[in-house]
Amino acid sequence: MRETTALTLTPPWRAVGTIVLFLSSLSILVPLLLVIATSLKTPIEIHDGLPWPQSPTGDNYLAVFDKIPLGLYFWNSTATTLLRVGGQLVVALLAAYAFARFEFRGRDLLFALTLGAMMLPHSLTFLPTYLMISWLGWFDTWWGLIVPNLAAPVGVFLLRQHMLAFPRDLLDAASIDGAGPWRALWLVILPNIQPALAAIAILLFIDCWNEYFWPLVITESEDAMTVQIGIRRFLDAERGDDLGPLMAGVVLVSLPAMAVFLWFQRRILETFVSAGLKG
Amino acid sequence: MSVALALPGNAAQVRPHSVRRARHLLPWLLLSPLLLLLAAFTYWPLLHTIYLSVVDVRLFQPDRFVGLANYVGLFRSPSFAAASWNTLIYIALSLPLKVLLPIPIAVFVWCAGARMAALHRSILFVPTLLSFVVVSILWIWMLNPVMGMVQSGLRPLGLQMPALLSDAATAIYAIIGISAWKVIGFNALLYLAGLASIPRELIESMRLDGATDWRITRSLLLPLLSPTIYFVAITSVLFTVQQVFTPINIMTGGGPSNATTNLFYLAYEMAFESFNIGFASATALLLFVGLGALAALKAWLLGRRVHYA
Amino acid sequence: MTITPFTTLGRRATLGATLATLAAPALAQARTEISLWHYQTANIPALREVLAAFHEAHPEVRVTDVAKDVGTIATEVQAAALARRPPDVGQILARLTVGLVRNAGAVPLDSGEDRGAFLNNVLPRFREVGILDGKPYAVPHSFGTPLLYWNKPIFAAAGLDPERGPANWDEVVTMGRQIRERTGRYALFISQGGRDVAQQQMMVNAGATMLSPDLTRATFATPGAIASMQLWQDMAVTHRIHSTLSEREQTTLWLGGQIGMFVGSVASFQGFLRDTAGRFEFGVGHYPLWKDQPRRVPNSGSALMIFAQNPQRRAAAFKLLAFLMRPEVTSRWSWTSGYLPLAPNAVDDAGLRDYLEREPRWRIPVAQMQDTVITARWPGNRVVEIQIVLENMVQALMQGSGPASTLVPRAEAEITRLIAESR
CATH class of the missing domain: 3.40.190.10 (Periplasmic binding protein-like II)
Incomplete structure (x- = not known):
């Protein structure tokens, strides 16, 4: 059975499509390969303008660990990302359920305020948040990295959309069975929303893993510093970036997000394609 | 990506399944974590920012009320004028690149054979996985006009790579292009998920009626994709305003001659390089109000189309 | 035994506070922990080496170094001062030091025990940048030309x-x-x-x-x-x-x-x-x-300022600055970090003379120190x-x-x- 019910394009369009896709993929792959190639170069080769290393070396990867405590940064990044994403999902799931399932006074206003929060990143209101973190004593701690970011408006929005799209019968059936709202959430909504939840989890994971501004401001030491801030050590416009370790660091810090995507993508893509087939 | 699996075509029409006799407290209980967090870490800072935009903050002394002086000062600042104008350019050019261009890419992937589709899907997602710091570093390397890889490709053709990032006439387009590069693939996958949920029977029956590809695209695919388009448009505007911060910061510093700065970056600079909290807060608020207005306008415009398409 | 100094007990349990009080006689030698915010991300090994030497000379003080971004460190210090948790010592771009006197509560550097005698270890034309209304608030540290x-x-x-x-x-x-x-x-x-x-x-x-x-x-x-x-x-x-x-x-x-x-x-x-x-x-x-x-070239770079408001930490911060300004320390910092030496007669230092033997090109910047003038301090x-x-x-x-x-x-x-x- 064919996977999708796609259009069958006429030959000229098919050719155009092939070329467009080929070029797009190339524009993505070439820069990435160059970063990897540069990370394998010796210091002498780095500025020679050639795409490939003449004598590939892993020294830059060793240098990264030698020059910064990258292992600790990885631990901080991993732990805070997992805790934060988990928390974000729980908070968003509960809120989305409330928005989608119940009618209550002020619901639309609260939903608008939730979406409005997307327009207010921390970097614009950093000083008040900074003062609050100070008051809480959360500088250079996991708390400071996690808690202020636990509300994920985009997650609330997407989960609510999914719940609104549930067939009415499904929820009604649950109600007739006498299931309370909690049981309905647990037994009906959750199993059906899993693929969406996984997709949102990945988005939030990538977002958190790649976050730059907030950890830059509130972390100070190995206690809480994350990988993205750690590799900054190799950036230096004035005397030239330390390119070898920088590129190796770039490769290393990009791997987890890649791995998470590759690990989950098959299941997710399959799930939604089959959902599409069911119509 | 499956986020959009759920921006299903009929989302707009479905009414919430309200439970009329619900205990009144339950929704509030469910919402309380979100509301507490938003109150503490988004809206309290917003109120505080409003306050900071009308006072002069002084250490060891009470804050001094200055009225609208910060706003007046902003409107007299040439940097503010340049940043406002650039913000509009970023948004205006990003919409076709980030919202419309991914649609044909998604359709092409959708129409490609299963194996090619899977391959392209994975590749297209990769820029989303990279942090913008990484993306900026990567493109600085690519675009270096003497030693960059693009130049290496042009040299055999006898062409000279222009200095895109250091020319005031081109720098902003380079950054727009790079930020589009980062999100086109992701947005295409959102559309792809939307396409996957389109019922096969509809396409089959249209084809039996003798409809061409183009007609199917125009009168079936695009209307059914409109909720996704709306979502992509909203997130693209936010993304464009906020996320170009990193490439601006790393690649151009807002220059040359203010050519690439935007309001978000200016607010950051005023706060972080001058500690001018008053100006930074005023800029942040104006930006927030502007984005809110834009989102509302777009919701209204697209919302109508979504309903009646 | 390491005794936690009274000042850092703040949020520790009462038990700890009681123990510390019981240990009162030992408090005189208790360790004071102070923080140093800097932007020497590329020179952390060199900086840690200096701090290790300081810890050896002053076991009663422990310095925690915190690397920040060069572009934002001045603002972070000001935000931290507003939040009542300023770094005890901060390394600030010299041309921005004026703003921090008002906005971050910088301490005049002649208010320490030695009345600022350590400042004399720095070339007078370098020191100008840290003086406001006749008072020294900042002392050059990582200076360039x-x-x-x-x-x-x-x-x-x-x-x-x-x-x-x-x-x-x-x-x-x-x-x-x-x-x-x-x-x-x-x-x-x-x-x-x-x-x-x-x-x-x-x-x-x-x-x-x-x-x-x-x-x-x-x-x-x-x-x-x-x-x-x-x-x-x-x-x-x-x-x-x-x-x-x-x-x-x-x-x-x-x-x-x-x-x-x-x-x-x-x-x-x-x-x-x-x-x-x-x-x-x-x-x-x-x-x-x-x-x-x-030749007249503006000198530029960073200066150290003290923001500690607590007397004990302030005293420790002065010890740190006095140590960092010793001619042998500044001259060694010069070739380990790549910045200028700071002493009025830098070449008197044997370590620097040795380095100049090994790297004659370094004579040029050392000689050019005498041709520098104060950098613009935008108010x-x-x-x-x-x-x-x-x-x-x-x-x-x-x-x-x-x-x-x-x-x-x-x-x-x-x-x-x-x-x-x-x-």
């Missing part, structure tokens, strides 16, 4: 003497044109080193003063300064020996051996050694002279806009939007307006 680096193989290829760089700007132009004509390469890049550094260096070297003594007006549009900016424009537009690429692109080109001459900070020296090793040799020369005038809360005006002035020059005789006075007037409007 601009040098002219040149690529020896390119010089040789252009038929120039690879051992001799240009002495003045006229020679920069003639040598640059020769390089351009004979090798087809870019001949020169003047590193901005921040938004407002390079143009300031060039104009001050041509006789201008950036600010009026009372810090209320910009005063740089002198005939000499305008002529120097015109020369910069001519080098880019007419002679086409100066490229107009961005800072990062330029640095990459220079390290790739593609640019003949590079005017940049002494702070780049160690990085250049690291990144050009095995590929090309570079020469180091003084900042080029302007016509027959004596008020519109600093970044002032810097943008200067940055845009250079970019307008590079793009040939107008002659220096209109662009420079225009920038001066705009900066004066921004100063008047700022607080």
Whole structure:
């Protein structure tokens, strides 16, 4: 059975499509390969303008660990990302359920305020948040990295959309069975929303893993510093970036997000394609 | 990506399944974590920012009320004028690149054979996985006009790579292009998920009626994709305003001659390089109000189309 | 046994506080923990080495170093001061120190036990930058001065003497044109080193003063300064020996051996050694002279300030500063980090003399210390806009939007307006 019910394009369009896709993929792959190639170069080769290393070396990867405590940064990044994403999902799931399932006074206003929060990143209101973190004593701690970011408006929005799209019968059936709202959430909504939840989890994971501004401001030491801030050590416009370790660091810090995507993508893509087939 | 699996075509029409006799407290209980967090870490800072935009903050002394002086000062600042104008350019050019261009890419992937589709899907997602710091570093390397890889490709053709990032006439387009590069693939996958949920029977029956590809695209695919388009448009505007911060910061510093700065970056600079909290807060608020207005306008415009398409 | 000092107990359990009180006699030798915020991300090993030596000399003090971003550290210190948790010692760009006296509660450096005697270990012309209303608030630490680096193989290829760089700007132009004509390469890049550094260096070297003594007006549009900016424009537009690429692109080109001459900070020296090793040799020369005038280059870099409000930590912070300013410490810092030594008679130090034997090129910056003048200290809360005006002035020059005789006075007037409007 064919996977999708796609259009069958006429030959000229098919050719155009092939070329467009080929070029797009190339524009993505070439820069990435160059970063990897540069990370394998010796210091002498780095500025020679050639795409490939003449004598590939892993020294830059060793240098990264030698020059910064990258292992600790990885631990901080991993732990805070997992805790934060988990928390974000729980908070968003509960809120989305409330928005989608119940009618209550002020619901639309609260939903608008939730979406409005997307327009207010921390970097614009950093000083008040900074003062609050100070008051809480959360500088250079996991708390400071996690808690202020636990509300994920985009997650609330997407989960609510999914719940609104549930067939009415499904929820009604649950109600007739006498299931309370909690049981309905647990037994009906959750199993059906899993693929969406996984997709949102990945988005939030990538977002958190790649976050730059907030950890830059509130972390100070190995206690809480994350990988993205750690590799900054190799950036230096004035005397030239330390390119070898920088590129190796770039490769290393990009791997987890890649791995998470590759690990989950098959299941997710399959799930939604089959959902599409069911119509 | 499956986020959009759920921006299903009929989302707009479905009414919430309200439970009329619900205990009144339950929704509030469910919402309380979100509301507490938003109150503490988004809206309290917003109120505080409003306050900071009308006072002069002084250490060891009470804050001094200055009225609208910060706003007046902003409107007299040439940097503010340049940043406002650039913000509009970023948004205006990003919409076709980030919202419309991914649609044909998604359709092409959708129409490609299963194996090619899977391959392209994975590749297209990769820029989303990279942090913008990484993306900026990567493109600085690519675009270096003497030693960059693009130049290496042009040299055999006898062409000279222009200095895109250091020319005031081109720098902003380079950054727009790079930020589009980062999100086109992701947005295409959102559309792809939307396409996957389109019922096969509809396409089959249209084809039996003798409809061409183009007609199917125009009168079936695009209307059914409109909720996704709306979502992509909203997130693209936010993304464009906020996320170009990193490439601006790393690649151009807002220059040359203010050519690439935007309001978000200016607010950051005023706060972080001058500690001018008053100006930074005023800029942040104006930006927030502007984005809110834009989102509302777009919701209204697209919302109508979504309903009646 | 390590005894937690009373001051850091704050949120610890009462039990701990009680124990500490019982241990009162030992408190005299208790350790005081202080924080040092800095932006020496590239020099952390060198910095830790200095701190280790300090800990050895002063076991009663423990310094935690916190690396921040050079562009944002001043603001983070101010935000932290507002949040009542300032760093005890902060390393701040010297030209921003004025703002931190008011906004971050900086402590006058002559208020310590030794009444500021340690300041005498620093060259007086360097110290000026930290003095406000007659009081010292900041002491130079990682200080730089601009040098002219040149690529020896390119010089040789252009038929120039690879051992001799240009002495003045006229020679920069003639040598640059020769390089351009004979090798087809870019001949020169003047590193901005921040938004407002390079143009300031060039104009001050041509006789201008950036600010009026009372810090209320910009005063740089002198005939000499305008002529120097015109020369910069001519080098880019007419002679086409100066490229107009961005800072990062330029640095990459220079390290790739593609640019003949590079005017940049002494702070780049160690990085250049690291990144050009095995590929090309570079020469180091003084900042080029302007016509027959004596050399006058603004010194720039970072200064240390004390923000500690607690007496015990403040005392510890003074100990740290006094240690960091010892001539043998500053001279060692100079070659481990690549910044200038700070002592009035730096070459008296045996360690530095040894290093100069090994690396004769380092004599140039050490000698140039005597030719430096104070850098402009922009007042008020519109600093970044002032810097943008200067940055845009250079970019307008590079793009040939107008002659220096209109662009420079225009920038001066705009900066004066921004100063008047700022607080």
